[in-house]
Amino acid sequence: MISEQAFVHPEAIIGKDVEIGPFVYIDKNVVIGDNNKIMPNVTILYGTRMGNGNTVFPGAVIGAVPQDLKFRGEETTAEIGDNNTIRENVTINRGTAAKQKTKLGSGNLIMEGVHLAHDVVVGDGCIIGNATKLAGEVVVDSHAIISGGVLVHQFVHIGGYGMLQGGSAVGKDVPPFITAGRSPLSFAGLNIIGLRRRQFSREQIDELREAYRVLYQSGNNISDAIKLLEEKDERSEHLQYIIDFVKSSERGIIPSLV
Numbered sequence: 001m002i003s004e005q006a007f008v009h010p011e012a013i014i015g016k017d018v019e020i021g022p023f024v025y026i027d028k029n030v031v032i033g034d035n036n037k038i039m040p041n042v043t044i045l046y047g048t049r050m051g052n053g054n055t056v057f058p059g060a061v062i063g064a065v066p067q068d069l070k071f072r073g074e075e076t077t078a079e080i081g082d083n084n085t086i087r088e089n090v091t092i093n094r095g096t097a098a099k100q101k102t103k104l105g106s107g108n109l110i111m112e113g114v115h116l117a118h119d120v121v122v123g124d125g126c127i128i129g130n131a132t133k134l135a136g137e138v139v140v141d142s143h144a145i146i147s148g149g150v151l152v153h154q155f156v157h158i159g160g161y162g163m164l165q166g167g168s169a170v171g172k173d174v175p176p177f178i179t180a181g182r183s184p185l186s187f188a189g190l191n192i193i194g195l196r197r198r199q200f201s202r203e204q205i206d207e208l209r210e211a212y213r214v215l216y217q218s219g220n221n222i223s224d225a226i227k228l229l230e231e232k233d234e235r236s237e238h239l240q241y242i243i244d245f246v247k248s249s250e251r252g253i254i255p256s257l258v
Contacts, residue, residue: 001017001018001019001020002014002018002019002020003020003021003022003023003024003040004022005022005023006020006021006022006023006024006025006026007024007025007026008020008024008026009026009027009028009030010028011028011029012026012027012028012029012030012031012032013030013031013032014026014032015032015033015034015035015036015052016034016035017034017035018032018034018035018036018037018038019036019037019038020038021038021039021040021041021042021058022040022041023040023041024038024039024040024041024042024043024044025042025043025044025045026038026044027044027045027046027048027063028046029046029047030044030045030046030047030048030049030050030063031048031049031050032044032048032050033050033051033052033053033082034052034053035052035053036050036052036053036054036055036056037054037055037056038056039055039056039057039058040058041058041059042056042057042058042059042060042061042062043060043061043062043064044056044062044063045061045062045063045064045065045078045094046063046094047063047075047076047077047078047094048062048063048077048078048079048080048094049077049078049079049080050062050080051080051081051082051083051106052082052083053082053083054080054082054083054084054085054086055084055085055086056086057085057086057087057088057090057112058088058089059088059089060086060087060088060089060090060091060092061090061091061092062078062080062086062090062091062092063077063078063092063093063094064091064092064093064094065093065094066093066094066095066096066117066118066119066136067093067117067118068096068117068118068136070096070097071096071097071118072097074096074097074100075100076094076095076096076097076100076101076102076118077094077095077100077101077102078092078093078094078095078101078102079101079102079103079104080092080104081103081104081105081106081107081108081124082106082107083106083107084104084106084107084108084109084110085108085109085110086110087109087110087111087112087114088112088113089112089113090110090111090112090113090114090115090116091114091115091116092104092115092116093115093116093117093118094118095118095119096118096119096136098118098119098136098137099119099121099137100119101119102116102117102118102119102120102121103120103121103122104116104122105122105123105124105125105126105142106124106125107124107125108122108124108125108126108127108128109126109127109128110128111127111128111129111130111132111148112130112131113130113131113132114128114129114130114131114132114133114134115132115133115134116134117133117134117135117136117137117138117154118136118137119136119137120134120136120137120138120139120140121138121139121140122134122140123140123141123142123143123144123160124142124143125142125143126140126142126143126144126145126146127144127145127146128140128146129145129146129147129148129149129150129166130148130149131148131149132146132147132148132149132150132151132152133150133151133152134152135152135153135154135155135156136154136155137154137155138152138153138154138155138156138157138158139156139157139158140158141157141158141159141160141176142160143160143161143194143198144158144159144160144161144162144163144164145162145163145164145194146158146163146164147163147164147165147166147167147168148166148167149166149167150164150165150166150167150168150169150170151168151169151170152170153169153170153171153251155250155251156170156171156172156173156174156251157173157174157245157248157249157251158170158173158174159173159174159175159176159177159178159241159245160176160177160241161176161177161191161194161195161198162174162175162176162177162178162179162180162191162194163178163179163180163191163194164179164180164181164185165179165180165181165182165185168180168181168183168185169183169184169185170185170254171184171185171251172185172251172252172253172254172255173245173249173250173251173252173253173254174253174254175187175212175215175242175245175246175253175254176238176241176242176245177190177191177195177208177212177238177242178190178191178212179191180254181257182257184254184255185254186254186255186256186257187212187216187254187255187256187257188257189212190205190208190209190212192205195208204236204238207236207238207239208238208239208242211229211239211242212242214228214229215229215242215246216256217256222246222253226243226246226247229242229243230243
């Protein structure tokens with residue numbers, strides 16, 4: 001299942017039932033798991049670690065050295081989980097000394113022309129739209145949806161279960177469970193449709209709606225709003241996620257549109 005027109009370095013480790021198309025280049029110090037499909041003209045470079053069941057479309061480049069002038073050739077990796085779809089011309093750079101690895105989780109759809117820069121971490125079940133670019137050390141939590149043509153500044157943290165409008169420029173952290181849009185990028189309400197699709201109950205959605213009312217629409221500053229949320233006797237894991245996300249934000253969270 002390996003094309004005679006592909007180059008696979010003799011030191012690369014290839015799992016079972018892997019399909020490798022023509023003109024694929026696989027470097028040394030690469031590990032590819034089972035049941036992967038590598039389409040023509042894909043380049044997989046030094047330091048790539050790929051799990052099982054992934055499909056990589058033509059023109060993708062995985063494991064290229066970081067576009068970072070501080071990089072000095074240190075041993076780092078680009079780590080891909082299981083069952084991802086990586087579409088045409090996606091580029092995933094390996095890590096730097098900062099975190100030692102760039103990591104894409106499992107079950108993600110990474111659309112055409114997406115760039116994941118050095119030390120980016122993407123969770124599970126995310127959708128990242130065409131031509132979206134994530135700068136170095138961006139973190140995207142599981143089940144986030146980032147639309148096409150989005151530019152994400154380095155070190156930004158994007159919370160899970162939310163949705164970002166296409167064409168956005170993201171310079172601040174985006175809390176979980178919300179939709180974000182306009183320019184500058186702003187909170188525009190809960191991601192109700194996405195939450196329902198993920199089987200969130202009405203009670204859970206009501207709790208999240210109240211949390212963001214306190215955070216964005218009560219007239220409190222962020223610190224006071226977090227204190228109010230922390231005073232609740234019973235806090236679900238979703239509410240605690242919001243609290244922890246906001247408290248740990250180093251860039252600050254996006255403002256409110258509504």
